[in-house]
Amino acid sequence: MVDVGEKPVTRRRAVARAAVRMQLATLRAIESGALKKGEALAVARLAGIMAAKRTHELIPLCHQIPLSVVEVDFRADPAGSALEIEARATTEARTGVEMEAMVAVSAAALAIYDMAKAIDRAMAVDSVRLVHKSGGRSGRFVRPGEKPWPTDAG
Amino acid sequence: MVDVGEKPVTRRRAVARAAVRMQLATLRAIESGALKKGEALAVARLAGIMAAKRTHELIPLCHQIPLSVVEVDFRADPAGSALEIEARATTEARTGVEMEAMVAVSAAALAIYDMAKAIDRAMAVDSVRLVHKSGGRSGRFVRPGEKPWPTDAG
Amino acid sequence: MVDVGEKPVTRRRAVARAAVRMQLATLRAIESGALKKGEALAVARLAGIMAAKRTHELIPLCHQIPLSVVEVDFRADPAGSALEIEARATTEARTGVEMEAMVAVSAAALAIYDMAKAIDRAMAVDSVRLVHKSGGRSGRFVRPGEKPWPTDAG
Amino acid sequence: MVDVGEKPVTRRRAVARAAVRMQLATLRAIESGALKKGEALAVARLAGIMAAKRTHELIPLCHQIPLSVVEVDFRADPAGSALEIEARATTEARTGVEMEAMVAVSAAALAIYDMAKAIDRAMAVDSVRLVHKSGGRSGRFVRPGEKPWPTDAG
Amino acid sequence: MVDVGEKPVTRRRAVARAAVRMQLATLRAIESGALKKGEALAVARLAGIMAAKRTHELIPLCHQIPLSVVEVDFRADPAGSALEIEARATTEARTGVEMEAMVAVSAAALAIYDMAKAIDRAMAVDSVRLVHKSGGRSGRFVRPGEKPWPTDAG
Amino acid sequence: MVDVGEKPVTRRRAVARAAVRMQLATLRAIESGALKKGEALAVARLAGIMAAKRTHELIPLCHQIPLSVVEVDFRADPAGSALEIEARATTEARTGVEMEAMVAVSAAALAIYDMAKAIDRAMAVDSVRLVHKSGGRSGRFVRPGEKPWPTDAG
Numbered sequence: 001m002v003d004v005g006e007k008p009v010t011r012r013r014a015v016a017r018a019a020v021r022m023q024l025a026t027l028r029a030i031e032s033g034a035l036k037k038g039e040a041l042a043v044a045r046l047a048g049i050m051a052a053k054r055t056h057e058l059i060p061l062c063h064q065i066p067l068s069v070v071e072v073d074f075r076a077d078p079a080g081s082a083l084e085i086e087a088r089a090t091t092e093a094r095t096g097v098e099m100e101a102m103v104a105v106s107a108a109a110l111a112i113y114d115m116a117k118a119i120d121r122a123m124a125v126d127s128v129r130l131v132h133k134s135g136g137r138s139g140r141f142v143r144p145g146e147k148p149w150p151t152d153a154g
Numbered sequence: 155m156v157d158v159g160e161k162p163v164t165r166r167r168a169v170a171r172a173a174v175r176m177q178l179a180t181l182r183a184i185e186s187g188a189l190k191k192g193e194a195l196a197v198a199r200l201a202g203i204m205a206a207k208r209t210h211e212l213i214p215l216c217h218q219i220p221l222s223v224v225e226v227d228f229r230a231d232p233a234g235s236a237l238e239i240e241a242r243a244t245t246e247a248r249t250g251v252e253m254e255a256m257v258a259v260s261a262a263a264l265a266i267y268d269m270a271k272a273i274d275r276a277m278a279v280d281s282v283r284l285v286h287k288s289g290g291r292s293g294r295f296v297r298p299g300e301k302p303w304p305t306d307a308g
Numbered sequence: 309m310v311d312v313g314e315k316p317v318t319r320r321r322a323v324a325r326a327a328v329r330m331q332l333a334t335l336r337a338i339e340s341g342a343l344k345k346g347e348a349l350a351v352a353r354l355a356g357i358m359a360a361k362r363t364h365e366l367i368p369l370c371h372q373i374p375l376s377v378v379e380v381d382f383r384a385d386p387a388g389s390a391l392e393i394e395a396r397a398t399t400e401a402r403t404g405v406e407m408e409a410m411v412a413v414s415a416a417a418l419a420i421y422d423m424a425k426a427i428d429r430a431m432a433v434d435s436v437r438l439v440h441k442s443g444g445r446s447g448r449f450v451r452p453g454e455k456p457w458p459t460d461a462g
Numbered sequence: 463m464v465d466v467g468e469k470p471v472t473r474r475r476a477v478a479r480a481a482v483r484m485q486l487a488t489l490r491a492i493e494s495g496a497l498k499k500g501e502a503l504a505v506a507r508l509a510g511i512m513a514a515k516r517t518h519e520l521i522p523l524c525h526q527i528p529l530s531v532v533e534v535d536f537r538a539d540p541a542g543s544a545l546e547i548e549a550r551a552t553t554e555a556r557t558g559v560e561m562e563a564m565v566a567v568s569a570a571a572l573a574i575y576d577m578a579k580a581i582d583r584a585m586a587v588d589s590v591r592l593v594h595k596s597g598g599r600s601g602r603f604v605r606p607g608e609k610p611w612p613t614d615a616g
Numbered sequence: 617m618v619d620v621g622e623k624p625v626t627r628r629r630a631v632a633r634a635a636v637r638m639q640l641a642t643l644r645a646i647e648s649g650a651l652k653k654g655e656a657l658a659v660a661r662l663a664g665i666m667a668a669k670r671t672h673e674l675i676p677l678c679h680q681i682p683l684s685v686v687e688v689d690f691r692a693d694p695a696g697s698a699l700e701i702e703a704r705a706t707t708e709a710r711t712g713v714e715m716e717a718m719v720a721v722s723a724a725a726l727a728i729y730d731m732a733k734a735i736d737r738a739m740a741v742d743s744v745r746l747v748h749k750s751g752g753r754s755g756r757f758v759r760p761g762e763k764p765w766p767t768d769a770g
Numbered sequence: 771m772v773d774v775g776e777k778p779v780t781r782r783r784a785v786a787r788a789a790v791r792m793q794l795a796t797l798r799a800i801e802s803g804a805l806k807k808g809e810a811l812a813v814a815r816l817a818g819i820m821a822a823k824r825t826h827e828l829i830p831l832c833h834q835i836p837l838s839v840v841e842v843d844f845r846a847d848p849a850g851s852a853l854e855i856e857a858r859a860t861t862e863a864r865t866g867v868e869m870e871a872m873v874a875v876s877a878a879a880l881a882i883y884d885m886a887k888a889i890d891r892a893m894a895v896d897s898v899r900l901v902h903k904s905g906g907r908s909g910r911f912v913r914p915g916e917k918p919w920p921t922d923a924g
Contacts, residue, residue, distance in 0.1 A: 001819055005781060005838030005860050011467060018279075042350040043214050046522050049463060050358075051212050053518055053526055056823055058205050058212075058261055059268045060197050060816050064823055064836055066526055068467030068556070090467050092556075094838070094862075098275075099268050106260050106279070107212055114213045114253050117284075121252075121295050125172075125260070125282035130275060141275050155357055159319060159376030159398050165621060196812040200676050203617055204820075207672055207680055210361055214354050218361055218374055220680055222621030222710070244621050246710075248376070248400075309665055313627060313684030313706050326587075351522050359520050364669055366513050366520075366569055367576045368505050368662050372669055372682055402684070402708075406583075407576050414568050414587070415520055422521045422561050429560075429592060429603050433480075433568070436587035438579075449583050473775060504658040508830050511771055512666075515826055515834055528834055530775030530864070552775050554864075634895075659830050667828050674821050674828075674877055675884045676813050714891075715884050722876050722895070723828055730829045730869050733900075737868075737911050741788075741876070741898035746891060757891050 001061045007094040012135030014089050016101035017146070018109045018128040019082040026120040027083060031076055035115050041074050044111040048072035048087055051107030052100045059103065065093040067100060072108050075149060082126070085109055086149055096136050102128060155215045161248040166289030168243050170255035171300070172263045172282040173236040180274040181237060185230055189269050195228050198265040202226035202241055205261030206254040213257065219247035221254060226262050229303060236280070239263055240303055250290050256282060309369045315402040320443030322397050324409035325454070326417045326436040327390040334428040335391060339384055343423050349382050352419040356380035356395055359415030360408040367411065373401040375408060380416050383457060390434070393417055394457055404444050410436060463523045469556040473530075474597030476551050478563035479608070480571045480590040481544040488582040489545060493538055497577050503536050506573040510534035510549055513569030514562040521565065527555040529562060534570050537611060544588070547571055548611055558598050564590060617677045623710040627684075628751030630705050632717035633762070634725045634744040635698040642736040643699060647692055651731050657690050660727040664688035664703055667723030668716045675719065681709035683716060688724050691765060698742070701725055702765055712752050718744060771831045777864040782905030784859050786871035787916070788879045788898040789852040796890040797853060801846055805885050811844050814881040818842035818857055821877030822870040829873065835863040837870060842878050845919060852896070855879055856919055866906050872898060 022030075030040045049070045056064040068090045075084045087104035091097045109125040116123060133141040176184075184194045203224045210218040222244045229238045241258035245251045263279040270277060287295040330338075338348045357378045364372040376398045383392045395412035399405045417433040424431065441449040484492075492502045511532045518526040530552045537546045549566035553559045571587040578585060595603040638646075646656045665686045672680040684706045691700045703720035707713045725741040732739060749757040792800075800810045819840045826834040838860045845854045857874035861867045879895040886893060903911040 001839050001841065003839035003860065005862055039347075039350050042347050043354060046351060046354050047212065047214050050214075050519070050522055054212075057820070058201065058208075059265050060201050060204075060820055061265075062268060063838075064526075064834075066528075066555075066836075068525075069463050069465035071463065090465065092467055093836075098271065099264065102264055102267060106264060106282075109282070110253065110256055110260060111213050111215075113256060114216060117252065118292070121284060121287070122297065123283075126280050128260075128263070128279035128282070129277075130271075133275070138272070143276065155377050155379065157377035157398065159400055193809075193812050196809050197816060200813060200816050204673070204676055211358070214358055217376075218372075218680075220374075220682075220709075222679075223617050223619035225617065244619065246621055247374075309685050309687065311685035311706065313708055355520065355522050358522075362520075365666070366509065366516075367573050368509050368512075368666055369573075370576060371684075372680075374682075401682075406579060407572065410572055410575060414572060414590075417590070418561065418564055418568060419521050419523075421564060422524060425560065425592075426600070429595070430605060431591075433590035434588050436568075436571070436590070437585075438583060441583070446580070451584060501655075501658050504655050505662060508659060508662050512827070512830055526834075528836075528863075530833075531771050531773035533771065552773065554775055663828065663830050666830075670828075674817065674824075675881050676817050676820075677881075678884060714887060715880065718880055718883060722880060722898075725898070726869065726872055726876060727829050727831075729872060730832060733868065734908070737900060737903070738913060739899075742896050744876075744879070744895035744898070745893075746887075749891070754888070759892065 004063055004094040009092055009094055010135050012091050012093060012097045014098040014101040014130065015086060015132040016105040017086045017131050018105045019084050019126045020109050020112050020123055021082045021126055022123040023120050024081050026116050027076055027081065030083060030116060040112060040115045043115060044108040045072045047111035048104035048108030052089055052104040055100045055103045059099050062099050063095050065091045065095060067091050070104055072104055083112060098130055098133055102130065158217055158248040163246055163248055164289050166245050166247060166251045168252040168255040168284065169240060169286040170259040171240045171285050172259045173238050173280045174263050174266050174277055175236045175280055176277040177274050178235050180270050181230055181235065184237060184270060194266060194269045197269060198262040199226045201265035202258035202262030206243055206258035209254045209257045213253050216253050217249050219245045219249060221245055224258055226258055237266060252284055252287055256284065312371055312402040317400055317402055318443050320399050320401060320405045322406040322409040322438060323394060323440040324413040325392065325394045325439050326413045327392050327434045328417050328420050328431055329390045329434055330431040331428050332389050334424050335384055335386065335389065338391060338424060348420060348423045351423060352416040353380045355419035356412035356416030360397055360412040363408045363411045367407050370407050371403050373399045373403060375399055378412055380412055391420060406438055406441055410438065466525055466556040471554055471556055472597050474553050474555060474559045476560040476563040476592060477548060477594040478567040479548045479593050480567045481546050481588045482571050482574050482585055483544045483588055484585040485582050486543050488578050489538055489543065492545060492578060502574060502577045505577060506570040507534045509573035510566035510570030514551055514566040517562045517565045521561050524561050525557050527553045527557060529553055532566055534566055545574060560592055560595055564592065620679060620710040625708055625710055626751050628707050628709060628713045630714040630717040630746060631702060631748035632721040632745065633702045633747050634721045635700050635742045636725050636728050636739055637698045637742055638739040639736050640697050642732050643692055643697065646699060646732060656728060656731045659731060660724040661688045663727035664720035664724030668705055668720040671716045671719045675715050678715050679711050681707045681711060683707055686720055688720055699728060714746055714749055718746065774833060774864040779862055779864055780905050782861050782863060782867045784866065784868040784871040784900060785856060785902040786875040787856045787901050788875045789854050789896045790879050790882050790893055791852045791896055792893040793890050794851050796886050797846055797851065800853060800886060810882060810885045813885060814878040815842045817881035818874035818878030822859055822874035825870045825873045829869050832869050833865050835861045835865060837861055840874055842874055853882060868900055868903055872900065
């Protein structure tokens with residue numbers, strides 16, 4: 001565990017993304033709310049937000065930090081037969097918020113898998129990745145080739 | 155949430171895998187124990203096992219089930235510049251253990267990301283997928299093209 | 309803590325209800341999805357289900373039991389200027405599931421309060437009560453004067 | 463989830479109350495410590511304090527905030543055949559502490575229900591309500607008609 | 617993590633003890649309820665019971681098991697200037713309940729430390745030990761030299 | 771629960787120690803990594819770190835504080851037939867970090883017990899004690915007779 005006691009409290013932000021590959025029919029069922037388990041995107045959004053708040057319990061060497069906000073959004077990618085997920089997290093803390101964004105997007109993806117697995121057990125979660133990070137000593141990180149989503153004002 | 159009260163208690167097993175894509179130098183650092191945060195594989199294994207036990211807290215509509223065992227193993231794939239992770243979970247329960255295996259492999263992958271992100275922020279978690287499932291009414295699932303690992307006796 | 313080791317494992321069921329008193333305009337905003345915090349009923353439903361799974365962590369002397377299912381439903385009561393909530397829980401266990409239903413309905417009510425408090429801080433949660441209980445040695449309990457909801461097949 | 467990153471850290475305080483309606487004999491048993499499950503008020507007080515610390519895990523869109531103190535007190539209301547509960551919470555944070563007070567009072571009430579339900583299953587938790595709030599941009603809230611308790615110096 | 621899936625479900629019981637060494641004046645303050653933080657023994661008892669229910673979250677390779685009962689008792693030992701604590705746990709499960717008893721007695725001891733540390737920072741928790749274990753394949757264990765407490769009917 | 775809202779945020783540090791008494795053969799097995807459950811020290815270290823982060827959930831009247839770092843180290847004491855454990859915790863907070871260090875060292879000791887109990891059920895955790903504390907109004911505490919470990923730069 002890294003000692004963060006000497007670091008200043010600064011505003012930090014991170015954005016992570018993932019893609020849940022699935023059959024096109026599964027994607028349609030999720031979009032139309034036709035899954036038996038119901039409101040899939042609302043459930044997955046909450047799963048992501050709530051998991052982000054527990055990042056320090058899941059990732060053994062992570063510090064607990066006070067999250068200012070966590071947002072989780074979805075975008076259907078019919079061409080790629082995938083549901084894309086983006087999580088954005090911000091904090092005022094002594095250490096970064098990358099893991100919170102990564103955990104949020106992973107939990108949201110796993111919740112989607114859980115809700116649709118009865119009809120498409122071969123789904124896979126791909127490309128769980130950090131796309132943006134700012135604030136803190138290690139500076140800014142922008143993953144090449146990632147475009148902002150309409151909902152991502154960042 | 156699906157009502158599982160009428161289902162019989164049977165032995166159920168699930169195996170999930172993921173690949174953490176990284177620079178070859180990062181893979182070497184993990185294998186040799188050279189990361190600043192230390193024992194990366196031991197930490198990631200525990201992260202996977204402990205997260206599996208909390209699957210019902212993370213995935214909103216999952217039932218709490220008594221896990222008989224969770225195992226997490228790692229295999230370096232230098233050709234693919236990736237660390238491969240496999241999680242195996244078994245239970246005696248009224249519902250399946252797929253999500254526990256998927257959560258274990260995801261948490262282990264995220265713990266690897268956390269420990270190595272200072273040297274390789276562009277790592278990505280790929281192909282989080284179910285490769286095997288047995289027990290229960292929905293029967294056996296074997297993902298085509300997946301080969302057993304030496305440690306996977308299943 | 310009562311020793312339940314000698315009790316048989318039987319199917320047990322409990323139904324609890326509560327009413328969140330609010331201004332009529334608040335009830336309309338919740339029904340129409342117009343709250344700033346969004347999908348209020350979906351969030352409250354999940355809050356109830358997830359809290360039920362953690363009943364033994366919240367209520368000090370409760371046993372952990374495996375929930376077969378938890379369901380949370382809502383019904384607007386414009387005449388009473390209230391949102392009514394019903395939670396139904398079932399288990400196969402050595403002890404009853406009343407507290408899980410009571411916790412589910414309370415958490416759902418508190419989540420509603422959280423999401424609407426910016427527009428109506430004077431809301432109150434009323435009549436958190438057990439309306440039905442079956443299974444177990446202490447037998448059946450039916451609260452007088454409670455009518456089944458359309459969604460409550462029990 | 464509301465972004466609180468731009469808000470200043472200020473001292474915030476909230477007081478919530480609830481009434482657990484019960485038979486007069488149940489109230490007497492609680493007051494005299496005659497319940498089989500024992501020290502009912504001490505257990506309920508702790509249930510309230512410990513639940514308050516987990517508010518952000520229970521209420522999906524709540525932020526985690528550092529609680530400066532949580533207090534839970536009880537007052538028998540023989541005329542109303544009820545046990546009244548008051549919870550007071552304070553924080554130095556970017557967002558308010560109302561939900562922590564509401565969760566504390568609810569968890570204490572549910573713990574009372576749990577401990578006395580064997581002798582009085584028809585108890586009900588009534589009037590879970592915010593009675594006071596101060597600090598923060600939305601200003602002061604005082605619920606009309608609520609009188610301070612002897613223990614409430616506020 | 618040991619695979620317990622093939623083991624039979626049997627009744628298992630464990631008893632653990634510890635001694636909190638302290639100044640005699642501290643022991644007197646605890647016994648008489650004179651601590652500023654209040655009801656020390658009631659708080660410590662609950663801390664033990666609640667921690668026992670979370671043993672699988674604290675001890676990384678422990679299985680989650682359904683506890684039938686956990687009891688925590690205290691006995692002043694003025695001669696040894698110590699508070700003795702005993703925790704008794706039972707389960708119907710595929711694996712033993714020793715760790716639950718050890719965790720209960722440790723958490724109760726730490727809670728005592730927390731409540732009295734303002735007046736006696738040099739207290740120490742000694743002899744956290746298993747004194748009895750029965751049920752399961754590895755058979756009965758009775759620690760030599762331990763006498764039953766009046767409250768321990770076992 | 772003590773109200774800490776008026777106290778200043780300062781750097782606070784605490785060191786706690788414990789000794790796990792065991793057979794010499796058990797100590798050798800732990801040192802050599804020969805335990806069936808594997809990497810005992812790595813598992814115990816993580817158990818200590820992760821438990822420290824949850825101190826406020828385990829110790830009922832503890833405040834949640836942001837830990838800057840938690841470190842757990844081990845030292846074999848063949849002369850005393852014991853494994854000694856030291857935990858060091860620091861925070862920037864309004865209240866001290868003693869309980870976090872005490873919880874870390876206790877959880878690490880219990881994890882050792884869990885991993886070695888199959889070969890040595892009579893192990894005992896001894897002398898769980900605070901050895902150093904600095905920061906805060908109550909000032910510095912140094913337990914007489916404790917020598918710094920090579921790894922303890924403090």
